[in-house]
Amino acid sequence: MLKNDKISFTLIGGEKEIGANCYYLNVNGTGIILEAGLHPEKKGIESLPDFEILKNFDTDYALISHSHIDHIGALPYLIQKYPHIKIYTTPQTRDIAEVMLHNSLFLSQKEILDTDPLPYYPREQIDLLIETFNIIKVKESIELEGYHHKSIKPIEISVFDAGHILGSAGFLLKTANHKIFFTGDTCASKQTIMAGADYPNENIDILILECTTATNETTITRKEEIKRFIKAINKIVDNGGSILIPVFALGKLQEMLALLNTLMKKGSIPELDVYTGGLGTEISSIYDLHRYTSKRTNNKIILKNIPQSQLNQENLLSDKYFKVPSIVLASSGMVFENTVSYLLAQRWLKYKNFAIFFVGYLDPKSPGYRILNSNKNDVIKLTASTEEIKIMCDVDYFRFSTHSNREELINLVKILKPKTLILVHGEPEGMKWIQTKVQEKITDIKIIIPELGKEHQITN
Ligand SMILES: [Zn+2]
Incomplete structure (x- = not known):
């Protein structure tokens, strides 16, 4: 050379x-x-x-x-x-x-x-x-x-x-x-x-x-992680609870939506309302537009055809997901202040039959990291200036990494x-x-x- x-x-x-x-x-x-x-x-x-x-x-x-x-x-x-x-x-x-x-x-x-x-x-x-x-x-x-x-x-x-x-x-x-x-x-x-x-x-x-x-550490395969995810969703739904999944609007939302739809179609989890909205929906349409111009597992996945309920800013803290078992895919993935996942998490944390499932990278300084690294019944503050909240709901992490x-x-x-x-x-x-x-x-x-x-x- x-x-x-x-x-x-x-x-x-x-x-x-x-x-x-x-x-x-x-x-x-x-x-x-x-x-x-x-x-x-x-x-x-x-x-x-x-x-x-x-x-x-x-x-x-x-x-x-x-x-x-x-x-x-x-x-x-x-x-x-x-x-x-x-x-x-x-x-x-x-x-x-x-x-x-x-x-x-x-x-x-x-x-x-x-x-x-x-x-x-x-x-x-x-x-x-x-x-x-x-x-x-x-x-x-x-x-x-x-x-x-x-x-x-x-x-x-x-x-x-x-x-x-x-x-x-x-x-x-x-x-x-x-x-x-x-x-x-x-x-x-x-x-x-x-x-x-x-x-x-x-x-x-x-x-x-x-x-x-x-x-x-890499300890678990994707297949095993999906099994654990199915079990965790069923446990919450059986107890009448809903699941909040904080996601990045780009990439993670589309992957989780497609995964949940696959699991529902297979009968692994019940047919629940899945809530999406905002920026994530706009990006999903770009995923659909490019489904033949990019390498995909399956060109037939069309995100807009997957049944979704609309996350509504006006009744965010009183919507049906607080009464009927549902899954809410809300950004931001790290639960940054004043985002939809942040506003929802503040209320979600107080319900003992509910769950927050993290599925992506969490910056050690983010509120999401703080939630994940606390225990049930711990009292935490999501940010320095917000009220104290006692963690009552289940919190878990699933490795569905995009890396x-x-x-x-x-x-x-x-x-x-x-x-x-x-x-x-x-x-x-x-x-x-x-x-x-x-x-x-x-x-x-x-x-x-x-x-x-x-x-x-x-x-x-
Ligand atoms: Zn990236």
């Missing part, structure tokens, strides 16, 4: 945490930004990646792996600061981004902050921003040439289905001498709708690996055989675990847990 490529990696946001993802790759002078996310838990300017760091570098392109806000939410601000950057993503991510960015900016600008709120960003500008997206489909390749270094051979970019949510992508970047693979958020095994990720069928030199689930588990992450490293492994998008203990496990199995590998703003030279 020739050594004359000059590649460096710099972390712009999301240092040893899950949120505000943003990374900068310099490949022979061409600047490629991977992701531009907001931190879901932080507020105002604090929630953005540190875009100032990019002033030290040439910037040409931004590749966006998918539309979760911790990957795309800061894109309007990145482009405001560096308007010349060309954005590339999949067609599905573009369609979802339109909904997600409008919603995220609406929410963040509603917050009244004492210090450093996000600058005002007009709605029309989001539409213009989406217009500028360049589309690259899964299994396609394009060549990108730097504005500043046109004489150097272009970089070939290929897109792989990441199996995480609709439109999610992994990116393979090839120079004459090096192959870099960025996983994005990745899910190797299939879910109810998504069919599992595809990966390059060749050895990689540099692997940029997400580590969301690396902190959690590869940590064994699958290790397996991917073994298959792709990178010489350099860069760990991103994870908690410090999780990344340490991956580092130790990989080093046990592969001796000749350089592992980087990047520090914010530090330019890590990968090749010289």
